[in-house]
Amino acid sequence: MDSSSVPLLRVRDLAVSFKTTGGDVDAVRGVSFDIPQGETLAIVGESGSGKSTTAMAIIGLLPANGRITGGSIEFNGRELVGLPESEMRGIRGASIGLVPQDPMSNLNPVSRIGTQVAETLLAHGKATRKNVAAKVIEALTAAGLPNAAERARQYPHEFSGGMRQRALIAIALACSPKLLIADEPTSALDVTVQRTILDQIDRMTDELHSGVLLITHDLGLAAERASQLVVMHRGLVVETGPAAALLATPKHDYTKALVNAAPSVAAIRARSIPARPVIHLADRPDVAAPAAPADNIVEVRGLTKHYPVRGQKTPFVAVDNVSFDIPRGQTVAIVGESGSGKTTTARMMLRVFDPTSGSINFNGRDVAKLDKKQLRDFRERVQPIFQDPYSSLNPSFTIGRIIEEPLVAYKRGSQTERRTRVRALLDQVALPTTMLRRYPSELSGGQRQRVAIARALALNPDLIICDEPVSALDVLVQAQILDLLTELQDRLGLSYLFISHDLAVVRLISDRVCVMQNGAIVESAPSEQLFSNPEHPYTRQLLASIPGNELQIA
Incomplete structure (x- = not known):
């Protein structure tokens, strides 16, 4: 043969x-x-x-x-x-090379990225001790990591989720399987x-x-x-x-x-989108903030975050003078490439990180000035859905306990009422009640993310900060979750900050889109206006890069 x-x-x-x-x-x-x-x-x-x-x-x-x-x-x-x-x-x-699904848990947290790539090359005889450093840089560069020599010396926790995924891809491709x-x-x-x-x-x-x-x-x-x-x-x-x-x-x-x-960038959101002027903060650095509508649940002004860099006097600017509003009952999306500052902005809004400068006002109060009791109340009203469905769930808790945890922490209802609420939340995110006694390790990535979404909804918050909430989901469940988020917004008046790299999803759910590049907002416009008439070159580049865009799948 x-x-x-x-x-x-x-x-x-x-x-x-x-x-x-x-x-x-x-x-x-x-x-x-x-x-x-x-x-x-x-x-x-x-x-x-x-x-x-x-x-x-x-x-x-x-x-x-x-x-x-x-x-x-x-x-x-x-x-x-x-x-x-x-x-x-x-x-x-x-x-046979493997790029695993989860970029967060498949890298050794105590080993440098370069060391982990080198291990693969050396184990299979694809490099020697003399040339392995050059081979590592070559593999990281091929996987799309800029400044590969510097990145090779860093640890996984210093990488964004997307950068960790690129490191895994470098490891998989290093030996040319x-x-x-x-x-x-x-x-x-x-x-x-x-x-x-x-x-x-x-x-x-x-x-x-x-x-x-x-x-x-x-x-x-x-x-x-x-x-x-x-x-x-x-x-x-x-x-x-x-x-x-x-x-x-x-x-x-x-x-x-x-x-x-399947969401498509050609799809148009059914909801009416209010017309607002396009704002180019990068083009006009003297403009500190957009004109604020009368009722904003969140107003962000001049938000900046610097990080010290080992061996360098100049800090790394992760977020650079960012300003935007979230009108009550609407969805504002932030899009941009990995490392553009999207998640750092979200974490400052949650007060996980403190900003270097600037302000975040929630319901008219400066989040940075909240006392202990006010901060507890703030965290009841503002809930996150994290990007990573693997590390955001306690592996020693059952699914039922994970979803019930916020209700217990804020003393909501009797035990019977809490169990009824947990079952209703599972149903809302399309999970069977048989999941209640299971553990996160027994669920798929998509199922874990649905659990994380159910937990975020438990306290009926006013604002949900969604950091890539559907990136781990298949299209059927993704559509269900997006429909659910939209339905809850309409029924309960919820507001969302929606962070995503999937522009087709962003178009389906957002009222307004902010495009971030290198820590700054380079374009901000109503969703349909931005997708139909993007003005900034980077926005046009993002739209042109969507896979399958020309095929009109959906």
């Missing part, structure tokens, strides 16, 4: 089950697909559909309670099912860096004739980057075919539901 006709990866009738306290759970059932040399295949489906479990089975990294119960996995003509762990270790990293398994490789990245990373993966595929298994909930990305698409639902493959054609004319009801739920 001609070796060129043999797929790089051949999966046949793969079955995976997990042992749980309630018995065996069949997570993957009879999955089959091929990845030819030099091709990209994408697997899409909702959280818990078996996408990541399939990937972990291929690379031999199933959890201790998981096992392959049937089927075959052939890589380069070699059967991987049943292969001793000692042999699998030689394949991982060198021949024949197959790259990319599990949501760009979910934490802004669209400009996302395009850089995906272009790098494409170059690797072309130059090395490698294959890519792309796991994503972004249908636009799948259509743009993959030649073949596999749709999974509840552990089964329900539809497969050429990516663009399958998404353009889906046949299975579940695929149709995915396509219909």
Whole structure:
């Protein structure tokens, strides 16, 4: 047989089950697909559909309670099912690279970034002690990290979420593997860096004739980057075919539901957007603040945050003279690339960080001047939804206790009333009540994020600061959460600060958008005005970088 006709990866009738306290759970059932040399295949489906479990089975990294119960996995003509762990270790990293889903928990917190890249290179003989430093810089640069030599000396906690994801991508690509398994490789990245990373993966595929298994909930990305698409639902493959054609004319009801739920930058929010003038603070540094409407729940003026840098006299300016308002009952979105200052701004608004200068007024009060009791009241009225669904949940608490915790802390209701409220919150975020006794480690990334959202809603706050609240969610649940946030806003008069790198999502939910670059707001306008007529070059660059934008998926 001609070796060129043999797929790089051949999966046949793969079955995976997990042992749980309630018995065996069949997570993957009879999955089959091929990845030819030099091709990209994408697997899409909702959280818990078996996408990541399939990937972990291929690379031999199933959890201790998981096992392959049937089927075959052939890589380069070699059967991987049943292969001793000692042999699998030689394949991982060198021949099959992995970009894991979570950029926060997959890096060693006490080891420098450069050291972690070097370990991979040295372990597989891709570098020597003499040239490993240069190879590390090369790998970090290829993954889109600027100032790679400086970044290599830093620790994971000094990186933003997107920068950590790029470090993981550098580790995965360092040894030029024949197959790259990319599990949501760009979910934490802004669209400009996302395009850089995906272009790098494409170059690797072309130059090395490698294959890519792309796991994503972004249908636009799948259509743009993959030649073949596999749709999974509840552990089964329900539809497969050429990516663009399958998404353009889906046949299975579940695929149709995915396509219909996918946000598109072409979509227009149903709500009416008030017309307001465009403000260019970067172009007019003398302008300290926008004109304030009569009723703003939040007014931010001249917000600045400096960080000292080891070995340097000049501090790093993370946020530079930022000013904006959040009108009561509306959504203001902040967009920009990783490291632009979005999350730092949010944390100052939560008083996790104190600003170097400037002010944040909430309901007419300066947040920096609140006493202990006032700060407690403030934190009851302002709730966060954090970017990372892994580290923001206590791993030793059950899901029921996690959601109930704010109610207990603020002495809301009796125990029976709190349990009823917790069940209602689970229902609001599309989670079954069977989750109550589970722990975060037993949930998928998307399920954990839904728990975090339920916890934020528990106290019926006035303002929710949403830091990438749907980046870990599949499109079906993402649509449910965005609908839920909009419904709650309409019904309860909630206000949102919505931080995201997903401009399609931002267009669906926001009334006004602020674009940040290098710590400063460079453009601010009503949502539809900004998307239909962007004025700043950086805004236009962001819009042009959205994956699948030209394909009009949705």
